[in-house]
Amino acid sequence: MSKINLIEVPKWGLSMEEGTITRWLVAEGTRFRKGDPICEVETSKITNEMEAPFDGVLRRVVAREGETLPVGAPMAVSAEEDVADSEIDAFLSQRVPTADRAAQAPAQHVPAPEPGPAHPPASPASAPAPAGTTVVPEVLKGTVNGDAFATPRAVRFATEQGIELAKIPGSGRLGRVSLEDVHNAIRDAGGSVTTPPAPRRTAPRSTQDDSCVDATPVARRLAANLGINLHDCRATGSRGRVCVADVREAERKFNPNVSIAAPDGNSTTPPGAGAPAFESVPLSSMRRAIGQRLQASKRNSPHFRLSVDLEIDDLLALRKQINATVPAVKLSVNDFVVKACASALRAVPEVNVQFDEESQSVLQHSAADISVAVALPSGLITPIVRGADTKSLAEISESVRSLVTKAKAGTLKSDEFQGGTFTISNLGMYGVREFDAIINPPQAAILAVGAGEQRAVVRDGQLVARTLVTATLSCDHRVIDGALGARFLQELKRFVESPALMLV
Incomplete structure (x- = not known):
């Protein structure tokens, strides 16, 4: 195994703690020279090309594009063409933590339970579950160990449903089991998952006296008819007054499914009513x-x-x-x-x-x-x-x-x-x-x-x-x-x- 080398996440600067592999510039099986750019790594400040620390052949990519790893974590394996894949597997088994290998391995579907006799005896357990409930197959049932490597939501759900997390492969970082992994495992094993609808959130309404709010007479009458407090309206009218459009906007804020009066007097439902009026964008590193x-x-x-x-x-x-x-x-x-x-x-x-x-x-x-x-x-x-x-x-x-x-x-x-x-x-x-x-x-x-x-x-x-x-x-x-x-x-x-x- 002396011909095998590990390529690790570099440390660029004292404050760097992790890096995200954004793109591999060298394909598996390609020979490279020391100093050649082999991949792009994004840190909290920059995205830079990582130069090869030695000559070699890229035999195995360990870190996928888009994966974030701590400094010093394995990214790839370099070895000559005559090194067998089994030697590389043995090399990785000694140097890559088990959790990392689980994350790198393709997800294994949990086998469905073997079919029983054609006419099993009736029992309460075999009765069909009521509609709208989660059905957990027998193959996944068990208890949750205290050291389960899973997210808090996954642990909570597994505890409520009596699921053994050790039977479920994780797709998260270092093989961590997420709630989605548990749901997928239940479905793959022939069960069903019903997630409760998200609670509907409404904006808080003001209770202040709005008689002092500067508004147009028409806007004030409309707000009184709709039960809208003028303190809840943005003042976009002339001279900083609340106008009719501001009252209508406040009405839509408190009731997203409200109809909008079209210029011809007909009512139309706003496009995308009931859907979030924003997009959740994750923070960059x-x-x-x-x-x-x-x-x-x-x-x-x-x-x-x-x-x-x-x-x-x-x-x-x-x-x-x-x-x-x-x-x-x-x-x-x-x-x-x-x-x-x-x-x-x-x-x-x-x-x-x-x-x-x-x-x-x-x-x-x-x-x-x-x-x-x-x-x-x-x-x-x-x-x-x-x-x-x-x-x-x-x-x-x-x-x-x-x-x-x-x-x-x-x-x-x-x-x-x-x-x-x-x-x-x-x-x-x-x-x-x-x-x-x-x-x-x-x-x-x-x-x-x-x-x-x-x-x-x-x-x-x-x-x-x-x-x-x-x-x-x-x-x-x-x-x-x-x-x-x-x-x-x-x-x-x-x-x-x-x-x-x-x-x-």
Whole structure:
């Protein structure tokens, strides 16, 4: 068995705990070389091609496409052509847990009970079951062991019906038995399953006095006739009043099967009446990771926020001059913001820190590794401009452009989006004037940058127009105090409003 090698789920970064095999790039029986892409693996942040760790032949695919496995779990087996399948089976039996093998094996149908005599004696057990009840064949009957590897719903159903779960193969992860597996086994064995109808949920109705709600007279009369409280209606009419359409919409909310009055006076039933007016979309692994990390940040990090207005007229003029005179350089305002933040972190290094939860200590960083938030259809990712304080504006611009391209293509390496010391989230391109952002743990601060816009300001007693950007700094109060955050914003303002300092 020395010629047999196991291909396992890789660990890309310290935070990676599991990966989903999205696509196999090498078919079974195909030879590959070390470094060749063999499959695509999706993590909580990226989808990347996994390179072969050695030369070999892909003899057995263990992990199916779409399957999510923990780091280090077996994905496939590599072996030369002269290795027998029986040797591979023996190799897997020693290295792959039994539950994994059960999940990989094709589902076995539970055999139906053998037919008895043509005319069995009548007994209460053989009487036909009432309509609308679950009938469990004798072959599945038994007791549920306390260590049954099944979902809670499957265990509860099996206990109620007297079903032995050990007789049912599971199709879930690692061979876990689900409620659907139990239902399928009952049907395959000749029984029947009747699931109770889901309880109907209705929206709660308001009981407040709606006489003060601004509504059209016709809408008010209709609401009174239908028994609809105007507090339950969305006000979409002119001048923010509740209109007839709002009352009709509230009526449909409380009674999905209600008829709608057509323009000709006839009643029509809305299409899809009684069906859910929404689609349940499961969270992607990236969205789950974002939710978990930012929920923990909001819960554990005591946020406070400081805002400042940055005048960027000189910055815009310098950007225009550089872009017009320096070949192959196209700087964005965000490139200047990245450089200004890195320079401010160098001037106020106490903000360039992280809080270590385990040791309850502050990690002081010497390099300004700036994370830049990039929006993707599946969520948010923060590629990192390493050593931004030592890079020129042109180098920062090229780094950001390359990282954003990789992020949108899903080809970032783990070290390109993990380990930043400070984050910038810029929504100015969407016209957002100002906002505040949640700190990206374990970092201690994040800067939210709004849109640049012409505003009236007073200069030497005169009202003049200036281009201003509102920037909001969110800080972790465990390691950054208000005065320290204010000092950072002072330095940031100095660099932004005197952009020539960033060229030195």
